[in-house]
Amino acid sequence: MAKILIIDDEPSIVKLVSAYLQPEGYEVYTAADGIAGLKAARAYKPDLVVLDIMLPGIDGLELLSRLRRESDVYVILLTARTEETDKIVGLSVGADDYVTKPFSPRELVARIKAALRRLKSGAGSNEILAFKHVRIDPAARTVTVNSIPVELTAIEFDLLKTLAEHHGRVLTREQLIEHVWGSNYYGEMRVVDVHLGHIRQKLGDESLIATVRGVGYRFEDEVL
Amino acid sequence: MAKILIIDDEPSIVKLVSAYLQPEGYEVYTAADGIAGLKAARAYKPDLVVLDIMLPGIDGLELLSRLRRESDVYVILLTARTEETDKIVGLSVGADDYVTKPFSPRELVARIKAALRRLKSGAGSNEILAFKHVRIDPAARTVTVNSIPVELTAIEFDLLKTLAEHHGRVLTREQLIEHVWGSNYYGEMRVVDVHLGHIRQKLGDESLIATVRGVGYRFEDEVL
DNA sequence: AGTTTATGTAAAGATTGGTTAAATATCAAG
DNA sequence: CTTGATATTTAACCAATCTTTACATAAACT
Structure with missing residues (x-):
């Protein structure tokens, strides 16, 4: 910080x-x-x-x-x-x-x-992020999948937003923690996994978050 | 600009x-x-x-x-x-x-x-703000719910007005304080909670103010 | 198979927000 | 200047919810 x-x-x-x-x-x-x-x-x-x-x-x-x-x-x-x-x-x-x-x-x-x-100020933009059926509105802090609202907690939202902002690129757990928790977090890296599990559960099959084994996670913006 | x-x-x-x-x-x-x-x-x-x-x-x-x-x-x-x-x-x-x-x-x-x-953002517009059954008249500083007038104190009114002016967006306690109290307020942030409680109590179920846990509050302008 | 890495689950622990009540400030009237 | 009414702020408590840890299981890689 x-x-x-x-x-x-x-x-x-x-x-x-x-x-x-x-x-x-x-x-x-x-x-x-x-x-x-x-x-x-x-x-x-x-x-x-x-x-x-x-x-x-x-x-x-x-x-x-x-x-x-x-x-x-x-x-x-x-x-x-x-x-x-x-x-x-x-x-x-x-x-x-x-x-x-x-x-x-x-x-x-x-x-x-x-x-x-x-x-x-000037760090995180407030643009709406839309990919496939997933729509993320940072100003309202709302997420919809196929126009259906999904309730996310604060951390879950920030995590998803961070991944979406860097869509197409792999982010390591460290990078995600840096963005979401800030640089003075001294806990386990594995927290990310748990919250990601929750996000996937809530977003269903459309979560668009891919695991890159041994590295981190990537928000998929196109079919590979 | x-x-x-x-x-x-x-x-x-x-x-x-x-x-x-x-x-x-x-x-x-x-x-x-x-x-x-x-x-x-x-x-x-x-x-x-x-x-x-x-x-x-x-x-x-x-x-x-x-x-x-x-x-x-x-x-x-x-x-x-x-x-x-x-x-x-x-x-x-x-x-x-x-x-x-x-x-x-x-x-x-x-x-x-x-x-x-x-x-x-704040004092600018004096337009009447109407959402669902809630009607806010900044010029007269009156609020009605289902056409029934509701008595709000000065701070309660400003708080509601601010939220309504930014309907659909989350406002943090800091932002609300900046708008309602001004930039030289150095007291507790939780003061917002108390006044919001009063507003909700007075407006009843139609308050339209949603809590966004860990972030702030949002005035709901549409069903999600 | 064996190792490593990720996922799911549950329970302990920490935060957060709603609420209340008491303290303080403000303001109008006497 | 007091008094009393009202509004605002602070502080505290508690319930709800979120976060983290830990561990068992599953999947992927060598």
């Missing part, structure tokens, strides 16, 4: 924010001063940086402007009060959002999520 | 903002003073106006108040500092949002997008 870098010298804040982010599945990296922050940003290539404006060594704004020279990463600035000047200067230097201390962790997490969602 | 009018006498700012907006597919019009701005607004009927408060000729606020007499267009005010007075006066005269200079083009673009998104 997404990588987040927190640059702040107050351990309590770093701890608090990490505690909120990690359970959500984010990879959280931290740095306690500007130099370390810049290095960490280069090393880990985070998707988002939470940056305290008050830092020992390099000042937060200075760090931000340096960061901007080499990266387009989304930066949320943490400012010490509603010092309006901080806000203005911060935004002019290139911050994407800012949160004033004291802040609610919940709000910060919400902003982070919103930002990442916005960044990621 | 959407039409945006920028009214500002500083060519550098006009250029900068245009440069950010045009690649996004917006039709961008510009005007360098108040008179031209008002004319342009009448001629092009933009969906959104970015208006600098400091203008030669007619002052920005004066222009805004004139504009308001004839149009309901969304206006983002560009103010020269964080003069709180500017903000307050601006909003009281009818601006919908404001950005302080110097600003990050990125932020301005984000706000424009957000505003247009909100306009397009």
Whole structure:
């Protein structure tokens, strides 16, 4: 999942924010001063940086402007009060959002999520997928076989949609898990088999999903 | 796509903002003073106006108040500092949002997008929504089921309306909150469940709202 | 045949959503 | 400014459902 870098010298804040982010599945990296922050940003290539404006060594704004020279990463600035000047200067230097201390962790997490969602958008299209008698509508999350609606669970739907989006190509269990579960899944690969069994059962003979022994599964879009 | 009018006498700012907006597919019009701005607004009927408060000729606020007499267009005010007075006066005269200079083009673009998104989907249409036995009148904010009026609270109404406007599509709790509560809500997502429970209770079996487990809710417009 | 890989099934475990009730916020009227 | 009515939000519980694991069986390949 997404990588987040927190640059702040107050351990309590770093701890608090990490505690909120990690359970959500984010990879959280931290740095306690500007130099370390810049290095960490280069090393880990985070998707988002939470940056305290008050830092020992390099000042937060200075760090931000340096960061901007080499990266387009989304930066949320943490400012010490509603010092309006901080806000203005911060935004002019290139911050994407800012949160004033004291802040609610919940709000910060919400902003982070919103930002990442916005960044990621454009991933899965919402086009209707139709093959033979199978029709998949991602917007409505409905599936019909011969115009008869079929009820699928969330995972079953995502699995079928992923296969259909890559119709004609074999997808390994790992690839399917990457798409449907995301990269922080550490369970068995065999889950895929079980859910696929359920999909086949529900779609009947028209499931169009072929097994490629030793490799994975393929959604058949044409007769072979 | 959407039409945006920028009214500002500083060519550098006009250029900068245009440069950010045009690649996004917006039709961008510009005007360098108040008179031209008002004319342009009448001629092009933009969906959104970015208006600098400091203008030669007619002052920005004066222009805004004139504009308001004839149009309901969304206006983002560009103010020269964080003069709180500017903000307050601006909003009281009818601006919908404001950005302080110097600003990050990125932020301005984000706000424009957000505003247009909100306009397009939510408050936009005032058409009566009728499905099966449910009839929703956004202008009067009334709902009837089988011609019998049903009393809904503000949030319940907006929630139902939002779902009906996107009938046939699944909306996540986040999307519903974005529409009904706006983008700066940082409370629990489950609040949606509670209000939905109330709506269902009041509308009875005809609520037409389906739960899509693990995803969100969908307003059913046809039998599947 | 023997090995490997996939399928079907069932039961344990985890999530999710409906519901309720209490806490909090909002608003109008006194 | 209080009060009371109403609306909204939070939190908790529980039932329903989904997900995962495990294992037995079946099929495919060597």
